[in-house]
Amino acid sequence: MNFFSSMREDIAAVLDRDPAAKSRLEVVLLYSGLHALWGYRFNHWLWVHKRRFLARMMSQWGRLITGIEIHPGAEIGRRFFIDHGMGVVIGETTIIGDDVTLFQGVTLGGTGKESGKRHPTLRNNVVVGAGARVLGNIIIGENSRIGAGSVVLRDVPDNSTVVGVPGHIVLRRGQRVVITDPKQINDPLSEALAAVANEVKRLKEEVRELQGRQFVPVDGEDKLQQVIEIDYQI
Ligand SMILES: CC(C)(COP(=O)(O)OP(=O)(O)OC[C@H]1O[C@@H](n2cnc3c(N)ncnc32)[C@H](O)[C@@H]1OP(=O)(O)O)[C@@H](O)C(=O)NCCC(=O)NCCS
Structure with a gap:
């Protein structure tokens, strides 16, 4: 041409x-x-x-x-x-x-x-x-x-x-x-959030264990955890 x-x-x-x-x-x-x-x-x-x-x-x-x-x-x-x-x-x-x-x-x-x-x-x-x-x-x-x-x-x-x-x-x-696994979007902030939520969950369980109490979430307390567990599959 x-x-x-x-x-x-x-x-x-x-x-x-x-x-x-x-x-x-x-x-x-x-x-x-x-x-x-x-x-x-x-x-x-x-x-x-x-x-x-x-x-x-x-x-x-x-x-x-x-x-x-x-x-x-x-x-x-x-x-x-x-x-x-x-x-x-x-x-x-x-x-x-x-x-x-x-x-x-x-x-x-x-x-x-x-x-x-x-x-x-x-x-x-x-x-x-x-x-x-x-x-x-x-x-x-x-x-x-x-x-x-x-x-x-x-x-x-x-x-x-x-x-x-x-x-x-x-x-x-x-x-x-x-996107079934939101980590596919490769957002470093989501990974940090997921890590923090994981750590909070572990600490809560440890405190309750030390206090000798059973884990019973109060209303709304576990919302963030649930969202992160479902969305970020931790
Ligand atoms: C990306 C683009 C091509 C998508 O067009 P489309 O195929 O019609 O897709 P949709 O508008 O249905 O958008 C799909 C999803 O992406 C999101 N989205 C679209 N453009 C986006 C952008 N630029 N940044 C972030 N998210 C965007 C929409 O909100 C929508 O999300 P939702 O379904 O959760 O609400 C268009 O939005 C775009 O950015 N075009 C560039 C045009 C431009 O630069 N013009 C300058 C003129 S001066």
Whole structure:
């Protein structure tokens, strides 16, 4: 596909995905995401032709104008759309499939602990909501959606919706995912709460034993314990 037909395709993608976009002229002149993408395509060409310093310099200039930083080493597929755009960062080893949409403030970054391929791979048709961080060499499966403000640190299967910090799957193929073990959401606070409840239970039993009394919970006393035993399976 030549440069001009791919530009036409990019414009059509914006008109298709942003209900606020009213005309081709408006899209061409006013959409920073599109300007960043076209700048990236040129910078990527420089990058693969070993003009790496120039590519980086141009990409930094592009960032100054659009507020969007796309490393020229990233690989981006067709009809990529960045809506609004300000604050988007796309790292060097990111791979993005076709028909992917990002909103403002999205980071496709590294965790700071890996080298080599250290940025995410987004398969076709992924949507990443405003302010979400997708970190590390992980794969976001086809047609998956990442909720605004989420922090995703693990692979996401196809056709899933992920929300939260850290991100966990709430919908799969449109069906609600029931988390039978809430520890799957990997929330360090829940683990701390579960540990405290466990300890309180043990201490209560010990006190009652020392007092020579049988364990008979007074009304409501054991609510927290019950919730935690059921929800956190301790
Ligand atoms: C994640 C998202 C795609 C989910 O859409 P959806 O498939 O229609 O899912 P639902 O709205 O039914 O939400 C499913 C559950 O996740 C929760 N949820 C949705 N988005 C969330 C988010 N960003 N953070 C935390 N929880 C979220 C909902 O409250 C709901 O939970 P509940 O069933 O316990 O009430 C959407 O909410 C989102 O964040 N889109 C990003 C859009 C964006 O960035 N717009 C910026 C425009 S400028």
